[in-house]
Amino acid sequence: MKTQLLPPTGEALSRAAALLREGEVVGFPTETVYGLGANALDADAAEKIFQAKGRPGDNPLIVHISSEEELAPLIAGEPCEAARRLMAAYWPGPMTLIFPKSPRVPERVTAGLATVAIRMPAHPVARRLIELAKVPVAAPSANRSGRPSPTTAEDVFEDMxxxxxxxxxxxxxxxxxxxxxxxxxxxxxxxxxxxxITQAQIEAVTQTCEVDPAVLHPLGEGERPRSPGMKYKHYAPRGEVTIFHGPGTVREICNRYDRSEDALILALEGNLSQYGDRRIISLGPDARAMAQNLFGALREADRMGAKVIFCEAVEPTGVGLAVMNRLLRAAAFRVVET
Structure with missing residues (x-):
């Protein structure tokens, strides 16, 4: 199969929408990461996502819509009050809500769960694509399963x-x-x-919000993932990632780097000078920048041939919670306390 990489012109969007209606899979941008989309109401089309990614069958997909009017046919019953408040505050945007599912949604999309995960993306290309396709679009990140999620079209092309x-x-x-x-x-x-969307932003709307223990810890033995990103090793480059946390982080990373071959350091901008002339990638000045740069840095580590990757931790608060969630899974929960 030949894969076309096209700018989102009107003609290209119409072509992509037609492919979705025909049961094919396309890569498309969102404000979060690039998605690998298929008709969410077509089980055979959804299966093509799993095949293209090499995705485990018990890992559910997120369904993307372009307007709130498209929500009702996908869920059982009416949205609860918390859902209504969250949708009013943060849709369209980087927030997915889990509802009891309608029988219209194939079990292939929900991985056999009685719930469905739904999001309204803010990216204009994603919204226009869904509008033109006239179907809800099931889409995980557009990478091979286990690899860092793609934040550019070139990343998608590399994997797909x-x-x-x-x-x-x-x-x-x-x-x-x-x-x-x-x-x-x-x-x-x-x-x-x-x-x-952080825990504090959710609580500002709903007054209460819990964080599942699996966010910062492995899922329990035999426990089914209720959301993408919960169960498997994710976001991982080819090199072995280790996270360092604590006041002795810089010293311990330098010691291990000097004993390793083909090592690379991922660090916050303010700490770069402490690592001397060692190979390093800056993740930016703070957790928000780290979120934007992390997946690109992990892919760059692969291009640099790094066999071991030493990464500074951030505090798991605000957006830092999302950064640490991704890092822990990329590192298979390898953490060194210093």
Whole structure:
């Protein structure tokens, strides 16, 4: 299969929408990361996503819509009050809500769960594509399963060339991490995957918000993932990632770097000078910048041939919670306390 990489002109968008209606898979930009989309009401089309990614079958997909009017046919019953408040505050945007699902949504999309995850993206290309396709679009991140999520069309092409017919190039993604996933089926809103919408922002609207223990810890043995990003090793480059936390971080990283071959350091901007002339990639000045730069840095580590990657931790508050969630899974929970 030949994969086309096209700017999102009207003609290219119409072509991508036609492919979605025909049951094919396309890559497209969102404000979070690039998505790998298929018709969410077509189980066979959704299966092509799993095949293209090499995605485990028990890992559910997120359904993307372009307007709130498209929500009702996808869910069972009416949205709860918390859902209404969150949608009013943060849709369109980097927030996914979990509802009881309608029978219209294939089990292939929800990985057999009785719930469905739904998001209204803010990116104009994503919104226009869904409008033109006239179907809700199921889409995980457009990378091979386990790899760092793509934040540019070139990243998608690197992983999906020959696997899908078309990628729309909308430039670099603004947020840089996947959406916040909030489960609304319990007694209180619960974050299953942190993202660009923080716990504090959720609490400002709903007054209460829980964070699932699996955000910063491995899922329990035999426990089913209720959201993408919960169960498997994710976001990982080819080199082995280790996270360092504590006051002795710089010293310990330098010691290990000097004993390693083909090592690389990922650090915050303010600490760069402390590492001397060692190979290093700056993740930016703070957690927000780190969120934007992390996946690109992990892919750059692969291009540099790094076999071991030493990364500074950030405090798991605000957007830092989302950064640490991704880092822990990229590192398979390898953390050194210093």
């Amino acid at each position: 060339n020959g696997r899908i017919p078309l990628i729309l190039d909308g430039g670099a993604c603004g947020v840089g991490l996947e959406s916040t996933v909030i489960d609304l089926t319990g007694s209180a809103p619960r974050v299953l995957r942190p993202g660009g």
